[in-house]
Amino acid sequence: MFPRPFRKAGLRERPARGGFGGGLLGAALLGALAGQLPAPAAAVINGATTRDPDGARSFVVRIESTEGEICSGTLIAPDLVLSAAHCVMRPAGYSVIGVDRAFRQRRAQVIATTMHPDFVPGTTPEEQPGVDLALLKLERPLGPDFMPLDPRGAGAISTGEPVDIAGFGVVAENRRGSARVLRLAHLVSIGSLQVANRVTVVTDRRRMAETSGAGACLGDSGGPILTGGPGGYRIVGVVSWSSGALQQGTRRTACGGFTAVTPVAEHSGWISARAAELSQMQVSDATPRGNRSGWMARMRRR
Numbered sequence: 001m002f003p004r005p006f007r008k009a010g011l012r013e014r015p016a017r018g019g020f021g022g023g024l025l026g027a028a029l030l031g032a033l034a035g036q037l038p039a040p041a042a043a044v045i046n047g048a049t050t051r052d053p054d055g056a057r058s059f060v061v062r063i064e065s066t067e068g069e070i071c072s073g074t075l076i077a078p079d080l081v082l083s084a085a086h087c088v089m090r091p092a093g094y095s096v097i098g099v100d101r102a103f104r105q106r107r108a109q110v111i112a113t114t115m116h117p118d119f120v121p122g123t124t125p126e127e128q129p130g131v132d133l134a135l136l137k138l139e140r141p142l143g144p145d146f147m148p149l150d151p152r153g154a155g156a157i158s159t160g161e162p163v164d165i166a167g168f169g170v171v172a173e174n175r176r177g178s179a180r181v182l183r184l185a186h187l188v189s190i191g192s193l194q195v196a197n198r199v200t201v202v203t204d205r206r207r208m209a210e211t212s213g214a215g216a217c218l219g220d221s222g223g224p225i226l227t228g229g230p231g232g233y234r235i236v237g238v239v240s241w242s243s244g245a246l247q248q249g250t251r252r253t254a255c256g257g258f259t260a261v262t263p264v265a266e267h268s269g270w271i272s273a274r275a276a277e278l279s280q281m282q283v284s285d286a287t288p289r290g291n292r293s294g295w296m297a298r299m300r301r302r
Contacts (some may be wrong), residue, residue, distance in 0.1 A: 027269050029084035053101040055230050057182055057219050058147040060223060061268040063110075063170040066093040070179055072167040072223030074235055076149040078141035079108075080275055082151060084240055084262070085119040096138055100145040109139040111283055116267065116273050118197070122243065130197050132240040134222075135137070135271070137278040149224070149235045151271055154264040157193045157200045157225070157236050163225040164180070164261065165239065169219025187237030187259065188223075199260040200225075200237055212256030216242040225261045237261035 018275055067090060073083035081096055085162040087095060094110035111164035115121070118130040157163065166184045188205035192198055202225065204213025216223070216239045238261065248278040264271070 001040065026086045029100040039101055051103070052230065053103075056164075056166045056184055056224075057099050057103070057231065058145065058224070059149045059233070060166045060168075061096050061142070062099040062180060063087055063222060064095055064097065065090065070112065070168065070205055072219065072221045072239070073136065074151075074224040074238075075142070076135075076151050076235075076271075077148050077199070077275060077279065078136040078146070080148075080189070080278055081110075081136040081138065082224075082235070082264075082271065083134050083136060084238055085121075085130075085133045086132055086240075087113040087222045088113040088134050088136065089115065089119075089121040094136065096142070098142045098146055100143060102141055106144055106145075108140055110136045111139045112113045112278065112281060114278065116270060131267060131270075132197070133171065133238060133267055135273070135274050135278055137281055139283050140184060149233060151235050151264050152268060153225075154234060154236050154268065156265050157189045157202075157227075157261070159189055160206065161189045162252055163187050163189060164214060164229075164233075165223065166212070166226065167216065167220030167223035167239065169217050169221075169223075179219045187214060193228065193260065198263070198266070199240060202237075202259050202261055202264050207245070209257040211247050212245040212253070215256055216259040217255035235264055237263050 014195045017257060020240050059075045061075055063073050063081070068088075069092075071083055071087035073081040073087075073096065076082045088110075094113070095107055096110060097105050097107045100106055113134055113136045116131040116133040119132060119134075121286070134272070161184075164184055165187055166182065168180055168182055174203055176302050184213060186205060187202040189200055189202050190208070193201050202208045202215070204215060207213035220239050221241070223239045224235045225239065226233045227236050228234045240262050241260045242255050243257045244253045244255060
């Protein structure tokens with residue numbers, strides 16, 4: 001997502017008491033968050049552009065709002081997208097864009113969204129805004145070139161497990177023109193951080209957030225954390241926010257260090273229930289906002 005940057009002096013993460021499965025890495029993470037500016041994760045830092053027609057492009061999509069904000073998401077049904085709640089908390093119109101096998105863009109309007117009931121709209125990553133998950137209902141499927149991932153049966157993300165991140169975000173905070181390109185990077189899980197909500201933390205497997213490496217940045221919020229590899233990808237998490245590395249220069253950044261992930265397995269019941277409800281929704285059930293491109297980004301029932 002392209003949020004307003006955190007610029008207040010002294011802005012800090014204040015993690016509540018809780019467990020972090022990474023030992024010294026946990027202490028390093030807490031130290032990093034005490035001195036960095038965590039932000040909603042918006043492109044994949046140090047990621048590789050994917051041009052595999054059978055790869056992640058078949059299920060990773062871009063979400064754009066009528067206010068100009070960008071997020072990423074995952075198709076979990078032909079007309080349903082799993083993303084982060086903070087990506088759709090504004091009363092704007094939303095559309096979803098995917099790329100077909102020829103890497104041509106395919107766009108569909110969003111007619112409704114539903115956020116996890118434990119998410120608190122208007123909060124920031126600093127405040128840990130509850131369960132940062134949302135589902136988006138499309139007015140129509142993107143087409144036969146797309147292969148949704150089924151989130152049911154997703155396993156837990158184990159400490160030390162290699163994972164992939166995919167998203168349409170920027171390659172650096174000061175290069176916003178680099179967004180809207182699908183990139184992937186290899187990361188590793190370093191454990192769980194318990195604050196107001198529980199997240200899994202992943203980072204560059206070589207640099208371990210000591211210096212800036214691969215991870216989420218502006219535009220990657222809502223994108224998937226994956227295991228399995230091409231042909232057998234499984235979605236195990238949704239990107240929520242990121243922080244800078246432990247060692248930074250004079251220009252501080254909220255990217256390239258740690259990436260916080262909402263685990264899918266822990267919320268599979270909510271995802272399944274809401275997906276079933278949204279799958280029954282028709283375009284005629286949506287409430288127009290008074291313009292041709294915008295819809296009420298909210299379900300009538302929560």
